[in-house]
Amino acid sequence: MSDYMFLVNVGGGIVNSASLTRLVPNRRKNSCAKINFKVGVYTQEFDSVQWKKLDEIRFIDNNMVITSSDYNLEVGQLAVVIPCEVDFLLLGKYDELPEPISRKSDISLVNERASITFYKDKSFSSYQGEFPYQMSLIKGTFLAFDSLVQYTNKNINTKIVFINIHSKKLLEKQVFHLNLANSDSKEKITSSKYVHNSAGIIDIPAHDDIELCFYSKDTLGIPIFISYNNLGYLSVEHLHPPSELFWNNKFKGQQLLKQNWLPEFP
Amino acid sequence: MKSLFRKLVKFNSLLNASPWSLINSKFNKIDYYVSDFFAFRLDGYETVFIAENNLALLLGQHIKCTHLFHFFDLKGNACGLVETKDDKFSYRLEINESITNGIEVGSFTHHIKYSDVVLEKYSELLTDISFQHRGYTGFRRSKDFGYSYMHGNFGGLYFDKHNRLKSLARLRGKHIYTPQLIIKSGYSYDFLFSNPTSKSISIKFFLLNNNSLENIEEVLLPPYATHKTKLNIARISSDCNISWETNLPVGRCIVFEYNSDYFDVFHS
Numbered sequence: 001m002s003d004y005m006f007l008v009n010v011g012g013g014i015v016n017s018a019s020l021t022r023l024v025p026n027r028r029k030n031s032c033a034k035i036n037f038k039v040g041v042y043t044q045e046f047d048s049v050q051w052k053k054l055d056e057i058r059f060i061d062n063n064m065v066i067t068s069s070d071y072n073l074e075v076g077q078l079a080v081v082i083p084c085e086v087d088f089l090l091l092g093k094y095d096e097l098p099e100p101i102s103r104k105s106d107i108s109l110v111n112e113r114a115s116i117t118f119y120k121d122k123s124f125s126s127y128q129g130e131f132p133y134q135m136s137l138i139k140g141t142f143l144a145f146d147s148l149v150q151y152t153n154k155n156i157n158t159k160i161v162f163i164n165i166h167s168k169k170l171l172e173k174q175v176f177h178l179n180l181a182n183s184d185s186k187e188k189i190t191s192s193k194y195v196h197n198s199a200g201i202i203d204i205p206a207h208d209d210i211e212l213c214f215y216s217k218d219t220l221g222i223p224i225f226i227s228y229n230n231l232g233y234l235s236v237e238h239l240h241p242p243s244e245l246f247w248n249n250k251f252k253g254q255q256l257l258k259q260n261w262l263p264e265f266p
Numbered sequence: 267m268k269s270l271f272r273k274l275v276k277f278n279s280l281l282n283a284s285p286w287s288l289i290n291s292k293f294n295k296i297d298y299y300v301s302d303f304f305a306f307r308l309d310g311y312e313t314v315f316i317a318e319n320n321l322a323l324l325l326g327q328h329i330k331c332t333h334l335f336h337f338f339d340l341k342g343n344a345c346g347l348v349e350t351k352d353d354k355f356s357y358r359l360e361i362n363e364s365i366t367n368g369i370e371v372g373s374f375t376h377h378i379k380y381s382d383v384v385l386e387k388y389s390e391l392l393t394d395i396s397f398q399h400r401g402y403t404g405f406r407r408s409k410d411f412g413y414s415y416m417h418g419n420f421g422g423l424y425f426d427k428h429n430r431l432k433s434l435a436r437l438r439g440k441h442i443y444t445p446q447l448i449i450k451s452g453y454s455y456d457f458l459f460s461n462p463t464s465k466s467i468s469i470k471f472f473l474l475n476n477n478s479l480e481n482i483e484e485v486l487l488p489p490y491a492t493h494k495t496k497l498n499i500a501r502i503s504s505d506c507n508i509s510w511e512t513n514l515p516v517g518r519c520i521v522f523e524y525n526s527d528y529f530d531v532f533h534s
Contacts, residue, residue: 019448023474023507026516028282029440061476062507063448107283108441109516115446115532125414126523127532128446145323147316147356147402148415156412183355184328211355225415232528233411240400240417245320247398248295253324256391260326 002100003130005081005114008199009073016068019115026110040082040090044197049170051094097167125236136167140220146212148225162200164221176218183211186264282438285515301375301399302418303462306361309370313361314404320397328353332379339369342490373460373492419533421462435462437513444509445534455497456522461487475506
């Protein structure tokens, strides 16, 4: 298991960074404490199926910080951060994204994450995030609920940012839909278009005490909720995938849940 | 003989990496709903919790349930219980000192009960799946702002048929956990660590500044207890990293990063 990281331009003057350390995130006491690696930063333009190298970064000390505003990304455009061996030759262009290396020094369990931080003026919010390589090989579907939508303060804006990375070779760029629906009636409220290797973004409209859900019948992805106002408040968190609602038979549970929801939507 | 030795070494490595009881997670699957171990703080913060109604989410329709929240103080002693009925997909609990009996910092679990009628109606569906309660905890310092949320990250706690708190989390060999976090000068940090196991754990915190290592604290945490380690702004002269050593195979905690105007919270 290994993981990509990502940067995204979500618009609204919000800047995104990813912090990584070469200290091994979780290890047995006697295992190696550091791992040497570098990162490649790649993007795919909205109308292209080719990955283009934006950057190649090595550690100077134990930490590195990569920032979205360094790469002139359009709103919804992703930059994928790939941890790789220091002597790995990163090409200028790829049809298929290289597999990220594992940053473990033994078999201790850990998701190989970065600190994904969003900034708006002086306020900031972060979470420990990644995009698993295994997820980048599957097309899948997506369903999430509204636990992180803030109801109580009408002056707060919330947007869902739906990160979709597909590392295999693409023959064409398809247009997909990220949808917002009423959880009770299953009626669609709004939707937003996205393509492979980009972020779908919906500014969640004001709503009165209705339960919402988010879905895509086209691809899987990671949903990030960003809530903010102009007074210095910013909060970012990602949702658990539906499989985390289950202890025994996680994936059967997730499959049943999606079977009960997705056919109900338009 | 060599092959047997290799197998034993491999089994020992796998066992040491497993955060859960191997018997209860692989062979004899438990029939209880399990919960993460969440933290609350009312010492200058407000805390809310978003609890999910798992069966309602599974079925895609509202199902009446009883949400149960058990609260624990810093020493791991029970200090409060909330029981409430609801049928929506999620339920929002505002945690205050009347719920926690005046306790400002501690931990809690979330479990759900469904009526016998509901369990009977969906018995076939629930034959080989069981629920896990993860949920989202929100913290804020000012009513002018919204909450900053983080999802549940570790626990495996359940109440047995005698209503005794049990844990599927297990202690293993010593592990060092290092979050992907740069400790920055100009900020202070609180690390909130809850023990989700039925045994005491020792935690050693240390700062890493390039190649130097500074021990900052060593604590012994009783079962289900919570500890707050504070790293004050004055102590951080330049960017560095923090690690901790415990017998938990995945030793995560909750990190608060703040200055006088802003704060951030996330799980490590």
